[in-house]
Amino acid sequence: MDSVLQIQLELAKKASRTMLKISTEQKNQALTSISYALKKHVDEIIAANQIDIDNAKANGMSSAMVDRLLLTQQRIENIAEDVLKLTTLSDPVGQVIREIHRPNGLLIKQVRVPIGVFGIIYESRPNVTVDIACLCIKSGNVCVLKGGKEALCSNQILTRIMQEATRHILPVGTITLIENTDRSMVSQLITANEYVDVVVPRGGKGLIEHVIHNATVPVIETGAGNxxxxxxxxxxxxxxxxxxxxxxxxxxxxxxxxxxxxxxxxxxxxxxxxxxxxxxxxxxxxxxxxxxxxxxxxxxxxxxxxxxxxxxxxxxxxxxxxxxxxxxxxxxxxxxxxxxxxxxxxxxxxxxxxxxxxxxxxxxxxxxSDGGEFGFGAELGISTQKLHARGPLALLEMTSFQYRIYGQGQIRE
Structure with a gap:
């Protein structure tokens, strides 16, 4: 494995353990700080994004795809407002799904917990960088982001702003961007079972099929949209x-x-x-x-x-x-x-x-077909598979569950 990527993944895995104990108040504080920082650094974001836009046009990218890449002041402000909206949503972590009272006195609770480390591979849209990072924060998860090279400058500045905004609130490694544009990075990420709990590909049919066919890490398929x-x-x-x-x-x-x-x-x-x-x-x-x-x-x-x-x-x-x-x-x-x-x-x-x-x-x-429009807040993507989640991948779908069993010294006969 690439040495830089291994260090990033080790930090992400370590951060995921700390995120298990982060309170809702701390999560909301981090999100509020990110929202404020995005608005504060609009000019820097636009300048970095313009480099990506110029490169895209020079490489013959279609006008529709250039629009997908574009960040304007209004779009950045909208992104920042969407981040702030996440603070108003219920924190799924710790929610009790059900309680079971056994005849022997055991109390069993099924409780929502974070999944852990999300590896996200996506193309073009730099707003996804913020959406994913903030959804992961609210759901107690950690993200390792592998964006497309066409949005590298935009993703770099957005990641740096979010990391700086949360460095006194969240553990190092909570938000990670893989900046190496070598294609082998994707293959290394989707086979890093020791560090990554789930992979989510967002992009065209080719990207999604590559991840599905080559990943050893569990995959949530966000389908192409025909x-x-x-x-x-x-x-x-x-x-x-x-x-x-x-x-x-x-x-x-x-x-x-x-x-x-x-x-x-x-x-x-x-x-x-x-x-x-x-x-x-x-x-x-x-x-x-x-x-x-x-x-x-x-x-x-x-x-x-x-x-x-x-x-x-x-x-x-x-x-x-x-x-x-x-x-x-x-x-x-x-x-x-x-x-x-x-x-x-x-x-x-x-x-x-x-x-x-x-x-x-x-x-x-x-x-x-959008998490925000469904009232879920932002979303990680639209899942087209039937397990583990389907439709908009929002906060609830970004959690797993754990059984917590409470006793008074019971032993099994």
């Missing part, structure tokens, strides 16, 4: 267009943006004409043969329906039935978020009950 929107034959057209625009255009580079629109044949012509008008030339449309016969667009391939674009591109397909919709989603979905727009409650119920994605919607944008 999200679907289905416009049913009984859809309200105003709702259909509003949701389409929001879910595709508001922030196309995030995992809860839609990538494919499926529209019932009975409403296809009306919807597609209205969709083109609403998209106003901002979105490249790739449609099947029937779609191309109704509007001007590029011909879609099978690969298009399997692609998470993270860009102003959408694949569109006309379907004959809701059963065809369900089959299509099972074939291409990453099990993140899917939505049906309809006024037919029977169709909506069938859609919601038939799919096994982490989040399924009726008449609401998939952009709500």
């Amino acid at each position: 999200c679907h929107l289905y416009i049913d034959k009984d859809a309200n057209m105003h709702k259909a267009i509003a949701i389409s625009v929001n879910a595709k255009i508001q922030r196309p580079s995030v995992c809860n943006a839609i990538e494919t629109i499926l529209v019932h044949k009975d409403i296809a012509k009306e919807y597609l004409v209205a969709m083109v008008k609403a998209f106003d030339g901002k979105v490249e449309i790739r449609g099947d043969e029937r779609v191309c016969g109704m509007i001007s667009c590029q011909k879609a391939t099978q690969e298009d329906y399997a692609t998470e674009y993270d860009d102003y591109i959408v694949a569109v397909k006309i379907v004959d039935s809701i059963d065809e919709v369900i089959d299509h989603i099972y074939k291409y979905s990453t099990k993140h978020s899917e939505c049906i727009v309809t006024e037919n409650q029977e169709a909506a119920t069938l859609f919601l009950n038939s799919l096994d994605s982490a989040c399924v919607y009726h008449n609401a944008s998939t952009r709500f």
Whole structure:
């Protein structure tokens, strides 16, 4: 193992033991200090971020991905406010999940405890650096961060600010950034079972699959977001267009943006004409043969329906039935978020009950697949697996549990 990384992981593991005893008041003090420090150092953050932006543009990064990388004064202030909101949320650590009173007098309590050391591998978005660190603090965990090289300068300044803001409150090693950009760092992190308790990959399909297939440390899979929107034959057209625009255009580079629109044949012509008008030339449309016969667009391939674009591109397909919709989603979905727009409650119920994605919607944008929007506070990512957690990975999902047994000298007969 790389010598610097080993020292970092040893400190992180040691810090995780101390974090078990950190009080809620100390956690909130640390979060308040981070929020204040972020606002205080806005100019430094923007200057560092500009280096990353300039490099990204020089390397031909798409405008949507550059936006994902960008930190403005308003975005930094929003990040700082989100950190402060965490102080208002209940501390999950120490919560009693259940009590069991045994006939022999034993009292058994199932109690929430931190998981320990989180290894987080992520791409592009520097706000994730703050989100993860602060979620870990509130849930009593320690984080070892491996961000993408495209955001290195931004991640360095954000980590330094958080470490300095908490150095008199939290143990050294609570927040760690792996600054070495060599690809081997990821492999070393995800196989460091002696130090790391769980790994969470956040990024594209390639990154996630690499971690899943190569990690020996337990993994919580945060899925790529090939999200679907289905416009049913009984859809309200105003709702259909509003949701389409929001879910595709508001922030196309995030995992809860839609990538494919499926529209019932009975409403296809009306919807597609209205969709083109609403998209106003901002979105490249790739449609099947029937779609191309109704509007001007590029011909879609099978690969298009399997692609998470993270860009102003959408694949569109006309379907004959809701059963065809369900089959299509099972074939291409990453099990993140899917939505049906309809006024037919029977169709909506069938859609919601038939799919096994982490989040399924009726008449609401998939952009709500977010810990903050669910009322959980910030989140680590959207888990698309079924164990240990599913959907937004928020504070509760970042804990495990421990059985604490209280007796008066009982022995087993």
